[in-house]
Amino acid sequence: MNASAMGNVPAEPSGWHFRRIAWHWRYDEKRELWIGWWTLVVFYNLYGLLFFVVARTQPPPEPSLSPAEVVQWFDDRHRGLLYGYAVVFIVGGATAIMNATLAYSMRRMSVSRAFAYSYLVIYALATLPGMLIMGVVCTVGAMRPERDPELMRWLYDFAFLSFEGTMGVFLIGSLVWMLAILLDENGVFPKWFGYLNLCNALTEVVVAPAWIFKSGPFAWNGAIAWWINMGVFVAYTIAFLTLLRKMILREDFGSGPLPDLSTAPALAPPVSLKAAR
Amino acid sequence: MRRTDGEVLLLGTLPVVGVIWLAAFLLFPGFVHPMSPTMSAEEVAAFYRDPENLPRIRYSMILFNWFAVGFIPILALVVLQIRRMAHRTPIFSYAIIACAAGGPTIFLMANLFWLLAAFRPMRDPQLTQMFNDLAWVTFSSQVGFLIAQSVILALAIYLDRQERPVFRPWVAHFNLVVAALLTPAAFAGAAMTGPIAWDGLLTFWVRNVAIGLWIVVMAVVLGQAIKRQRADDEAATT
Amino acid sequence: MNAGFEKRLLVVWLVLSAMTLAQLGVGSVDRQALIPNAAITSSAILVALIKVRIIFRQFMDVRHAPALLGRLTDLWIVLTGAILLACYWAGRFA
Amino acid sequence: MTGVEAEPGFSGREIRPASPARAVPGQPDMWVFVLFEALVFTAYFTVYVVSRSRSPGLFLESQAHLNLGVGVFNTLVLLASSWSVARCVQAARERSFRTALTNAFLTVLFGFAFLVSKVLEWAAEIRQGFTFTSNEFFSFYYFLTGIHFIHLQIGFVVLAVAVHQLWSPARRSQEAIETCATYWHTIDFLWILIFALLYVMR
16 A cells, blocks of 8 residues: 555656646556646636636625626626636535645544534535525526626625625634634744734634725725725635645654655655554 | 444434425425426515415425435435545544534535424515525525535545455545536526526526436445445454 | 943934824814815825834844845835825826 | 842843844744734835825715824833833843833733724714725725724734743743834834824825
C-alpha cells in the first residue's frame, strides 16, 4: 500500500502534464489531499468566473431598483443567469470534497474531532445560502421574463438576501476553525491564520445590516457590507489556499507535530491503514 | 449483537423507503405526465385548484416530506464502506457525509414550495406559478450533490488499492455514468421545451431513472459488501 | 514592580489622558454652530493618530520590537492619516 | 531593570529579561491580526469620512446630539485599562504575579466600566429617538461603536485567558499574557480613532 516504501517507484516524469498527473495518481501518497486542494483552487476560480463574468450577479446590483428595472436587470443577463447557474449547479457538489479537505486539516491537529465534524457539517449547509438558493431563484426569475414585475422584485430580493444576509454558517465556521488552530499543538497552520479567521468572522457580522438598508454603505451592494467584506474574504481565501498547500507538502501522516517544510521527509513513513482512518 | 447487524437493518429500510417514494411519485398528479414549463399561470393555478389534484398533491408531498431524508442512513452505510478502503486520509468519507447533509436539504426546499403552492390554491395565479417554478427548478436542477457523491465514490473506489477492494471497479464506472446522466438536468431552467426542459427526456426521465437505478445498484453492492464484512469479522474472531 | 517602568507607564497614561482632555476642549468650541471646521477635524485626526502611536510604542512595546514592526505600525498610521485627511479635504474643497 | 526576583515556584521556564532585546511582544501572529484589523477599520473610517462629505449638514446636526463628555469619559476609561494591562505585562515580566493579576482584574474592571457607559449612552440615544436607521450619521455611529463593542466582548475572553495564565504557577506563559495585552490595546487604539471621528471631527 505504501508504494514509495516498496522501492520500485519510477521517478516522477517531467514535462508533459498528463504523464505527471498519471504518475501522481499511481504513486503519490498524498493524492487524496491533492485532489482536495486542486478542487478548491479550480472551484474558487470557477466560482469567481461564473458569478462575476458569466451570470454577472457580482458585484451585486442596487437593492433600490424599481420593479421595471429589476425586470430589465433579469433581461440583461438572461442567458448568463440560466447557463452560468446551471454550471454552478453541476460543480456545486464539489464543495463536499473541499470541505472534507479542510475538515481533514482540523483532524490533523492535536484537537478533538468535534472541530472537524462541526466544520464539515456547517460548510456542507453553507452551500445553500452561499450559492444554491441564489442560483435557483435567479434561474426562476430569468426563465419567465413576462412574470409580474412585483414578483420579479420579490425573487430579486430573495436571491440577494439569501446570498448576503445568511452569514451565520460562515461566522460560526470561521470561529470553529480559529479555535482549532489556536488550540492546536501540531503546528498544522500558523497561529496568525487562526486570528485571520477572527477577522473574517467579524466581517460576516458586518453584513447583517443588508437586511435593513436599501441604499448606502450598509446595503447589500454597499461599500461596507459588500466591498470590504469581499476584500477580507478574498485575502482570507488566498491565505488558506496557500497554507493548505504547505500543509499537504509537510504532511507525514503521523499524529505528532507536522514537520517543517525544510525538514519534511521525502517519503512518508509506513503507517498502518488503521492509523490513517 | 454484531455491529454489522445494525447496518443490515438500516439497509433493510431502503426497500421500504423506496416503495413509499415510488408511491408518492405516482400519487403526485404532476409527475407521471410531468407538468410542462410552458403552462400559463392560469393553467398552473387550475392544476392546483382542481379538486381531483389538490389532495393528491398534498398527500404525496407530505409523504416526501417525511421520507425524503430516508436516504441519509444509506449514505452513512456508503461512508462506512469507504472507511474500509485502503486510503491514507478520511477525506472521501467526510465528503460523502457533506453530500448527505446538503442534498436532502435541497430536496426538502422543493417539497416546501410545492406544499406552499397547494396550501392556498385560490391565490393569484402568478404566485402559484412562481411557487410551482421554484419547486420544479429546485427539484430538477439540483443535481450537484448527487453528481458529487457519485464522482467521489468513484474516486474512492479507484484509489482503494488492496487485494480485495471493498467495491469492484465496475461500481466506480457505473457511478461515473450515473454522474454523466445527471448532468444535463442542471440546465433545467434554460429551456422551456425539448429534452432539457424540466419535463424533458433528459432532465426528467433520464435523471429520475438514473437516480432510481443508482439506489437499486448501490443497495445490492452495499448488501454484498456488508455481507463480506461480516464474514471477515467472523473469521477474525474465531 | 520596577519603579522605572512604573513611572514610565504612569507618565504615558497621563500624557494620553491630557491629550484626550485637550480634544475635549477643542471639540467643545462652537459645538452648536454646526459648521464644518477643517482645523478641528485635522487636529482631531492628528492628535488621535499621535495617541495611537504612543500606545503602539509605549504600551504595546513596539519600541523594543524589531524595526520592521515599528515601520509597519508607522506605515499604517501614515496611511490612515493620509487617507482620512485627503478624503475630508477633498470633500470640503473639491 | 535588574532586581528581577524569582518567586517561589519559579521553575526557570520563560526566562525573559525585563527589557527584552528586540523581540516582538507576545506572539508575532497576533500582530498580523492587529495590522489586518487596523486596515479593515481604516476602510470603515474612509467610507465614513466620504459619506460625511456628501451630506455635511446632516452629519454635523446629528453629531451635535452626541454627548462629547461621555465620549471623553469612554476614552479615559479605556486608556486606563490599557495602562493597567501594560502594568500587568510588566509585572509578569518581572515575575511579580500577584501585581500582574491585580492589574489584569483592574483591566477587566475598566473594560466593564466602558461597557456599562456604552450601553447607557446607547440607551440615552435611543430614548431620544436616534436609532440605527434614523439617518446616515446614526447608522455609522451604531455601526462603528457596535463593531467596536464586539471587539470589546472578545477582549473579555482574551483577558480571561490572561487571568487563567496568571492564576496557576503551572502556566504563566509570558508570551500568552503579552499576546492578550496586545489584543486589548487594539481595542483601545481603535476606540481613540472612533472617538475622534464620531465625536470631535466636524
